[in-house]
Amino acid sequence: MIIGCLLLMQAPVWAGTNDMPLLRPNDLVVCGDDKIQVYDDAAARRGEAILTWSWQANEAKGQLPEEYFGMLRSLDDCKPVRGNTQLLVTSSSGATLLLDVATKRILFYAKTPMAHSADLLPGGFVAVVNSTHTAGNSLELYDGRIPEKVLYKDTLYSGHGAVWVTEQQELFALGFDSLLVYRLQDVRTATPRLEKVRVFPLPDEGGHELSLTSSNQLLVSTHHHVWLMDMQTGRFTPLEPLKDHANIKSANYDAATGALVYTIAEESWWTHHVYGVNPDFRIEIPDMRAYKVRVVPKP
Numbered sequence: 001m002i003i004g005c006l007l008l009m010q011a012p013v014w015a016g017t018n019d020m021p022l023l024r025p026n027d028l029v030v031c032g033d034d035k036i037q038v039y040d041d042a043a044a045r046r047g048e049a050i051l052t053w054s055w056q057a058n059e060a061k062g063q064l065p066e067e068y069f070g071m072l073r074s075l076d077d078c079k080p081v082r083g084n085t086q087l088l089v090t091s092s093s094g095a096t097l098l099l100d101v102a103t104k105r106i107l108f109y110a111k112t113p114m115a116h117s118a119d120l121l122p123g124g125f126v127a128v129v130n131s132t133h134t135a136g137n138s139l140e141l142y143d144g145r146i147p148e149k150v151l152y153k154d155t156l157y158s159g160h161g162a163v164w165v166t167e168q169q170e171l172f173a174l175g176f177d178s179l180l181v182y183r184l185q186d187v188r189t190a191t192p193r194l195e196k197v198r199v200f201p202l203p204d205e206g207g208h209e210l211s212l213t214s215s216n217q218l219l220v221s222t223h224h225h226v227w228l229m230d231m232q233t234g235r236f237t238p239l240e241p242l243k244d245h246a247n248i249k250s251a252n253y254d255a256a257t258g259a260l261v262y263t264i265a266e267e268s269w270w271t272h273h274v275y276g277v278n279p280d281f282r283i284e285i286p287d288m289r290a291y292k293v294r295v296v297p298k299p
Contacts, residue, residue, distance in 0.1 A: 022053055022101045023084040023296045028261060028283075031078035032270060032290040034058070036087065036099075039283065041296075045276060049283040055087075055104055060097075063106040071095035076291045077117045077250075083299040088126070090115035096128050098144060108144045112136075117210065119164045120144070121171065123187050125151075127194070129159030129173055139173050139182070141194055152193040156180065161210025163218065168231065170197070172218060174210040177202050179220065179229065200234045203227060209248055214255040221248040228253075241277045250292035263293050 023029065026041035034057035043050040057072035071094035079088045081098075086107065089097040096115050098108035108126065112118075114133035121127055124144040130136035139159060141152040161174030171182040171194060178201050182194040206223030213219050218229045219239065226242035229235070239260075242248060247265040254260075260277040270289035275282050 023080050024052075025084075025296050025298045027052065027296045028274060029078050029080060029087070029294040029296060030263075030274060030285055030288065030290050031075040031089070031292055032285075032288045034072050034075060035288050036075065036078050036089065037285065037288065038296075039274075044274070044283050045279050045281050047281050047283060049285065053101070055099065059104055060106050064109055068095055068109060068111075071111065072097075074291075076115070077294075078292065079117075079119065079294055080296050081120050084296055088118050088120060090118050090128065092116060092131065096126070096142075098126070108142070108147055110140075110142055110148045110150075112140060116160045117162045117174075119162045119171065121164050121184055122169075123184075123192075125184065125187070125192065127162050127164070127171055127173070127182075129156060129162045129175075131158050131160055139180075139194065141192065143192075151191070154182075154194065154196065158207070160208050161220075163210050163212050165212065165215075165231065167215045172210060172231075174207040174220065176207055177205050179207065179210075179218075198234075200229070203236045209250050211250070211252055213253045217255055219251050219253050221251060223247070226251060228255075250294070252293065252295040254295075261293055261295050263290055 028039040030037050036055045038053040040050040040052050072091050073093045076092045077090045081088050087099045092114050094113050096110045096112040112128045114131040114136040116131045118128040126142040126144045128140045130138045137157045139154045139156045140150050156175045158176035163172045173180045181198040185195045186192050204222035204225050209221035211219045216231050220227045220229050224246045226239045227236040228239050249263045251262040258278045272285050274293045
């Protein structure tokens with residue numbers, strides 16, 4: 001079965017397996033433990049948790065080497081990608097996956113120690129940031145058609161966020177006390193790599209969440225605050241609704257509308273709730289130690 005999976009992944013990862021996305025814009029993708037659950041947007045904003053799609057690691061039996069199931073115990077990011085037809089999934093237990101939503105097929109996998117986030121880059125490349133681990137504290141680059149093969153690696157202490165910004169053709173990678181900016185180089189050679197071009201010191205330690213709010217602005221959370229960062233000037237300003245909130249694990253902010261959806265650690269590193277501002281709401285996720293929520297973007 002694993003051989004069949006490897007043969008499948010020789011096809012380009014961007015070739016969609018479904019014509020219409022199952023993930024609808026503004027729906028909420030929540031991950032934690034070994035689960036991903038999607039909730040209806042309109043119901044959530046009324047305070048109701050209506051499940052529309054779900055996945056659990058054991059559904060990948062026969063598609064992954066057996067050792068991976070121990071590495072999928074603590075999913076910590078679940079980004080909709082490829083026009084919302086796929087999910088890019090990381091686990092702090094040591095793995096990264098690309099998952100097709102319609103078929104639930106695994107399209108890519110890699111062992112990534114203490115992975116906390118990832119993003120897709122042009123050409124089918126996958127960038128993964130790894131947090132504190134003897135084999136982690138790194139930014140890694142993969143070809144999404146080749147499982148487990150690291151193409152490039154750079155040091156990044158306490159890696160927690162990865163965001164590719166299409167307008168700038170740059171990757172932003174968040175560490176403990178800095179935000180690093182990379183450009184993809186040598187993609188038509190046997191040794192593609194990422195070139196570090198800028199470093200922005202954080203206004204506070206403990207970089208955790210990194211997400212795109214507009215074409216020129218990022219949201220950054222640290223241990224005790226949440227910031228908006230201008231990508232051109234490097235200026236950090238407090239995000240008013242959450243500016244003094246500690247332990248924000250994920251935040252999705254629409255700069256155009258002011259809508260905000262987030263998770264905050266309420267029991268150690270996890271929560272049973274997802275919160276919203278503008279409109280204000282709270283939904284309960286009773287059967288999962290939820291870590292991050294992602295708002296499905298407009299494709």
